[in-house]
Amino acid sequence: MADIDSGSARRTPRKRADARRNEATLLDAAAAAFVSSGVDAPVRDIAARAGVGVGTIYRHFPTRADLVVAVYRHQVEACAEAGPTLLANGGAPYVALAQWIDLFVDFLVTKHGLAEALQSDDATFETLHAYFLDRLVPVCAQLLDAAATAGEIRPDVTAFEVLRGVGNLCIGAGDPRYDARRLVELLIAGLGQPRTAGPR
Amino acid sequence: MADIDSGSARRTPRKRADARRNEATLLDAAAAAFVSSGVDAPVRDIAARAGVGVGTIYRHFPTRADLVVAVYRHQVEACAEAGPTLLANGGAPYVALAQWIDLFVDFLVTKHGLAEALQSDDATFETLHAYFLDRLVPVCAQLLDAAATAGEIRPDVTAFEVLRGVGNLCIGAGDPRYDARRLVELLIAGLGQPRTAGPR
DNA sequence: CACGATACGGAACAGTGTTCCGTTTGCCAA
């Protein structure tokens, strides 16, 4: 396996220098465009920023979603890895869960339009959706399980639901009259009520 | 003044017959298109359904949002009017609030793409957003106030936040793995915790 | 240094919402 990999890796060891350079430039340009115009920044704008043609973007990133994933991959990975770490810190699982959700919310609210894109039913963003889910659902599930086992939250909620709900609540953060983080806290607080809903 | 008004009203009492007919046809066609393709149904599709040109749509409804508002106005009004009614029914304000939210969720989840459009930062849907807010925020505020006064929910939550949060949670209902109604229940349950979040 | 594979640029395509204006049509006065 290692032989085959290194062999094929030797045969096509590295892309042409200009290609590698362009890919890096493109990632920077996209990141900058996402900050100033949101993840919906027009492809042509990103190409112009990077000083390349639009064809070059599509050669490196088959679809917009792939570009978005590439730009945010590091941060998503960091978030995913933070889950087990928080859980291992020794505190109550519910606290770890709340902290992790907070991390996730921080990530989403600082990326203008990302939450919207994530929930978009546009087939274009399917890849994006899938990547986030693949990477984060298991982590979230682990935290939920721990908290449920400890009896701290109701046991009948899925990681998918929580992630999606939290992601949805982050849509439109940026509006000063809308505090996404607070509503997420409310939702997570609701999780902590094992019995019937309602007061008293 | 009254003379001028009634005079001008008399002078142009009703639009031309074909115009009135087309407006009605258009509303029907749009409603049908929204059901089968969501509120994002292409303008050309709606025009084709109604058997008119796209120009005719824009003459009657300056923007897509106006068309959407016109189609759903009746249901939004009904929802708005249900608020005071539920509150007057004599039960606990919190129960009335929960029932009203349920009504709102019912409305949103049955309109494919409406929740998405409502939270879209697209300037096109500004009118839509504004209409829903104008009409429903006061109703929601009344219910929240009543429940807060009764000590049934925390008093520090605004109607705008709740409506927006609930609206956001309704995005993507339709996915079988995502139960929007349940998450809304969780959120509303979180509302019922006047003290600090978290278990015990 | 020359040649072939690789990568590039941007025109072209398909699909949006919206605008614009030549043509048709309904209505009212004569």
Add this chain to the structure above:
DNA sequence: TTGGCAAACGGAACACTGTTCCGTATCGTG
């Protein structure tokens, strides 16, 4: 009944998306 004109219509055209395609330029190697 009919003439005329304001109102309304249809749909081509525009501006803006994402995406594809291919002639051209460039890189790296023998």
